[in-house]
Structures are given as structure tokens and as C-alpha cells.
Amino acid sequence: MKRSILILLCLLSLMSASACTDFVEPNQLAFVMGTAIDQGEDGLIEISEQIVVPSKLSGPFEGGSSGDAGSSVVMSATGRDIFEASEKIQKKMSRRLMTSHRILIAVSETFFNQNDGGKLFDKLGRDPANNLRDIMIVVKGGRAKDILMLPHPMENITSIAAGKELQINGLNKFSSRQLIVEHYTDGLRPLLPVLRMEKIKADDKESRPMAVLAGFAALNKQLRVKGVLEESESFAAVWMSGKETYQGLTIPWKDGHGMLSFRLVRLKRKIRTRSCGDSKCAELRVKAQAYLLENTTSLDMSQLRNMTEVEKYMNEQIQQSFQLTMDKVQRWGPDIFGIGEQFHRRYPYWWKSRRDNWDELFKTVDVTVKSRIQLVSIGSSGGPMK
Amino acid sequence: MKLSGYQLFWITSISSMIMFTYIPITLALNEARQDAWISILLGGAVMLAVNWLVLRVCIQNEDKSLVRMMKDLLGTVLGKIIVTAYFAHWFLQMSATVKDMVNFQNLVMLHNTPMPLILFCMLFLVLYAVYKGGLTVISRCAEVIGPIFLFTLFVQLFLNPQQMNLKRILPVYADSGWLNIGAGALSSFNYMMDPSIILMLFFFAESKRAASRAVLWGTAVSVAWGLLATLVLLAVTGPDMASKMVVPVYSLTKMVSILNFIQNIDAFFIPLWLLGAFIKLTTCLFILSYGLSEWSGYRNWRRIACALTVVWLAYIIYSARIVQFSYMFRSPWMTGVFFPMLYVGFPLLLWIVGSVRKRHQAAGYR
Missing domain, CATH: 3.30.300.210 (Nutrient germinant receptor protein C, domain 3)
Known part of the structure; x- marks a missing residue:
């Protein structure tokens, strides 16, 4: 009798150990590859998340053409802070946003110049859903959101392309963790890669806009862009x-x-x-x-x-x-x-x-x-x- | 219930490293910033000295547990009163550890799972282990978990080689000064290890010599790990970011990225931490219920453990609503008065009384 009650209790507690209440299947997740941060209207912050659409992604052996149409979507929303904006995006999504695998955070130059950029870091450091391994870049002459929307001739997703571009060229110390450390250090200021949209003729059709690395921005203690190096x-x-x-x-x-x-x-x-x-x-x-x-x-x-x-x-x-x-x-x-x-x-x-x-x-x-x-x-x- | 030196080593090292993964490092970083490692080093030295003192007391009264020791040396009334402070300490420590654990799980993984449910699972497991076999089960578990725990915790510190820059710990001393370094050492040492556990466990040790060596080694290993973890943390994030972290070692594991392939190591760290916390909690529950049984004269300590777990569960669910409890570990009353009293004050008293009495007896024989 005693034993059977114990076994029953064990089994019951096992059920909760599987954490069914919080179980999210991989096909219920929306993998965020890149986040763009722009200045919204009325002092709000505009967040755009680039989300992979797995069903549209072609595998490496299926000869997927570059820039597969619809392999990612960009969803945007404005809010008073990052969390509010991303919650608004979440409301429109059928899947749970997952930022742990993000590769790129693109911030527009205007955002840095009109806001206290330091307030981005709190969300990055406080919320355990961030990995601090993602690369942080500045987008010059335009909205960061537009960069995410551009197709890339080589890769399926722009964020991956930008990440690879830096890595393959030996530029490896531009993670958001690095940026936070630099921001907090008194005698060091951040240097961030700058992306710019450029028209590039990649095939015999008309030239298409593409995001390319266009120098580096030097930021001061208040995270204002003081100059962009050619x-x-x-x-x-x-x-x-x-x-x-x-x-x-x-x-x-x-x-x-x-x-x-x-x-x-x-x-x-x-x-x-x-x-x-x-x-x-x-x-x-x-x-x-x-x-x-x-x-x-x-x-x-x-x-x-x-x-x-x-x-x-x-x-x-x-x-x-x-x-x-x-x-x-x-x-x-x-x-x-x-x-x-x-x-x-x-x-x-x-x-x-x-x-x-x-x-x-x-x-x-x-x-x-x-x-x-x-x-x-x-x-x-x-x-x-x- | 007998405890070998090897088992005691694992119990002390695991239960101190569990605490070391967050509280002492944070406290030291807040006070001494990039010199936190000096604080940890000094605090570790203090802790080893305290351990030495505690071991002297234990060896002096090697056939008694803490409760009997107190009763014999300080008189029944005074001894019983002082021992309740230790009981309160163990109870608070158990509650704090398990509450931190549950909160952390709710924050990181189980966003919607009700807190009492996670709590119930853990407490059930802890009670089961204590009820079934007491110290035997705990020490066996520690023997199995210990090597994996220690190995993984040491190895994961070195998975961030590209991001380390040891120059971040410079300049040494100039920015903080002895005052801050000392304050960091004195507040953090309280959480590096719990010598009061030794006062209780030493009684069960088979060979007292091996046991004292095991305790000192266990402490030394965990202090060494803590020192290393602090240095690595400083080298990876620098003092400013590190001092803002609540769970620094966890954050450190999240930054690991080897060849852009091995990432999210925290998936290993969290379960291991839970296993370690299990050892710590079972140890605390065991000594608390055993101590209470000696204190009250009620022989069946297993039943006391059951009753205690119910109280424990109720207390955590009740105190979870009160935010002040979560920050108690920072309060200067705790780190400045309460812990030093338990770790240094009372053992010192016991030692003096014990030595005086011994000398008296020797004189009496002559």
C-alpha cells in the first residue's frame, strides 16, 4: 500500500518534470535571425524582426537559388521600449519568437543620434533570451528595417549574409557583448561596422539594391555617431x-x-x-x-x-x-x-x-x-x- | 551512517560551489570591481582559516555533534538557545537556495509553470533522499555527481578563449583601494562555504584525520574555482558589465561560442547546477532534522524531516511574495554580524571553553 502510493506520487511528479506547461515544439517557434532598430514616430522605438520561414528554405542539396523568395519575413512594430514593440510583433505571429539564435542587430544611425543608445543594452543583458553573440551594426542613410528586407544574391537571409561578410573578412570583434563592454569602459569607445544600401549589378538583369559594408562608425560615450570612416x-x-x-x-x-x-x-x-x-x-x-x-x-x-x-x-x-x-x-x-x-x-x-x-x-x-x-x-x- | 573522507570532500566542495556560482562573486564584484579576484582570494584565505578553527573544535569534541557540543560546553540552556541560531541559519539557507533555484527556472525556461509545482518536485526529491537513507544516500549521490559537476564547471570556464582579455583586470588596486577590497572579501567570504555544516557532519566521519583533510581540500578546490571564475568573468566582460550580472557564471556560459558551432552551453550548466543544489539541500535538510531530533530529544529524525519539509514548502510559498527576503543575503546585518557570529564567534567560544576545560581536567588529574 505504502509503496504503491509512493510510486504513484513519483509518477505524478514525473509528469510535471516534463514541463508540459511550457512545452513549445520547434515547429511552434519563430527563429529571429536579425533585429532592426529604428526611430519610430513620436519618440517611439521601432523594432523589426527578420524571421525565417522554414518551409520556404531550400536545403543545401536542393540547389536553392540565392535569395529565395519568401524564405524570411520582416515584421515590425513600434513601442515605448524594445520589449513592448516585440510583444506587439508576437501578437501578430502564429509562432513564439525566439531570439537566442539571432545573428545581427542593425541599428539605424538616426536612432543612435536621437536616443540614448545605452538603453538598448539593458534589454540585451537582462533578458536571458539574448545570447550577446550577435553582431551589432549601424545602418547609414536609411532605415535599418530596409536592410533586413533586401534579398541577398548569395544567402537566403540578409542577416546571415551580413554576419558571414564580417566573419570571412576577419572582422570578429563586433558582437553586442563587445559593444556593451566598450560602452561601459571609460577609456574606450565603440567602433561599429556600417552597412549601406548600394545598387549592385549582380547579373544581366537590372541592378538591385544590396546591403554592403561601407566603413566603420566611431561612437562617443553617449553613443552618438561622431564620424564614419571611409x-x-x-x-x-x-x-x-x-x-x-x-x-x-x-x-x-x-x-x-x-x-x-x-x-x-x-x-x-x-x-x-x-x-x-x-x-x-x-x-x-x-x-x-x-x-x-x-x-x-x-x-x-x-x-x-x-x-x-x-x-x-x-x-x-x-x-x-x-x-x-x-x-x-x-x-x-x-x-x-x-x-x-x-x-x-x-x-x-x-x-x-x-x-x-x-x-x-x-x-x-x-x-x-x-x-x-x-x-x-x-x-x-x-x-x-x- | 558513516562518512568517508572522500565523500566529505565532495559534499563540501559541491555545496560550496553551488553558492559560489552566484552570490560571492557578485558581492565581491560590487565592492571591488576589477580587484574582485583579490577579494575572493582574501575571502578564501579567511574561509580556510575559519575552517581550520572549526575543525579544531570538531577534533576537540570528535564524538559529539554540534548540538551535544553546545550542550556540554556551554550548559544545557545556553547551548540550546545558541544552537537555534544555527537551525535558523540552515533553514534560511535552504529556503534561499531553493527559492533562487525556482525563480531562476521560471525566469529562464519555465515561464508559465507555476512556482509551487517546481518547488514541490525538488522538495519531494530532497525529502525522499533524506528519508530513505539519510547521510548514506547523500554521500553516495555526492560521490557520483561530484566528479561530473566539478569537471564541467572547471572546463566551461575555458570555453571562451577568444573573448578573454586578461588586461581587463588592470589596473590592480588603484581603482578600488584596500577598503573596498577588504569589504568585498568580508562580505563574500560568508557565502563561499558553510562551516556550520562541518560542525554537524564531522561527527559522522569515519576517520577524523581524513575528514579534516577532506574539508580543507573541498574548500580549497571551491575557492580555487571561484577565483578562476572571477578572473575569467573579468577577462571576458570587464568589471563594469560583470558587476551588473545577477547570475554571473550562467551569463558566462551563454557567451560561449566555439567556431560558431558549440553554443548555448547553459543547457548543460543548468541541469548540473540543479544536481549540485540537490546535494546542498539534502545535506542541509539532513543536518537540520538530525540536529532538531537531538535538540528536542525526539529520536525519529526522519519524521522531523517530513514535518520540516512541509514547513519549508509553506515558508517558501509564503515568502515568495515578499521581495525583501530575496535580498536578505546582501544585508550588512547578515554578512557583517549574523554569519561571522555563526562561523567564527561561536566556534571560537567553543574552542576556548573546550581548551580551558581540558586544561582543568589535566590539572585535576595531576
């Missing part, structure tokens, strides 16, 4: 902020005849600080290994003399152009390189009185850029092939 400058800025792992480089040779192209790997940077007068100075040193991949000059690269000369010249060129980028960012104010953080670590007491004013102070700090790139290989042929 393509060539952003290469320098991303490297100097330590967020890139490899990159290509093309420089014209001294005499103006011909070009040298390298693949740069193991990109590193190091900041050194020292006292100079009653202020502090910093030296930012970039390091990399270079592989020569194209040579249209008349140099015979099998000659040791030429190799050292190319290496020296490359360093000079890099140093010069990087210094220009550095000066430009310094004029804007946001310290995307973390030089303030280096001061904080090295001279904590000096830093204490200056940390609240760093955006202004950074403009006046003397930062020199040094380049130490090593030419490790000249490729698989010695002299120029003609």
Missing part, C-alpha cells in the same frame, strides 16, 4: 583598434610605376604610454606579417636588397596613412583605440581626474603611430613575371 581609413582604424585578424594591402612603388600587393596576417597592435611634460603621450605600434602576392613593379624580389627596401617602404607608407587616420579620429573625439584604457591601466591616479572628460581630452593627446610589418614571403616566384 573604406581606406577604416582598414587602418579597425587594425589600430585591434579588431581585425587579416587584411589585404596594395601600395604603389616609389617610382610610381607598378603596384605591390600583400596579404597581411596576424595583425596586432600595441599601445605604449609615457609621460611627456605634465600630460601623457602614447605610441601605437601595429604589427603584422606580410606575404607578397602581386608585384607589377620592375623590382626583382628575389634580391635581398629589394626585399628589405620593400619592407621599409611599406612600413613608411602604412605609418604615414595610419597617422592620418589617427589624427582624423582624434579630431572627432571618440577614442576607439582604447588609448584611454591604456592610460587607465598605466597611470590609474592620473586617469581618475580625467576619465569623465576623455572624449574632449583625447583630441589633444599626442599619439604617434609606428609600423613594424615583417615581410615573411615573396610568394612563389622571384622576379616579376612578364
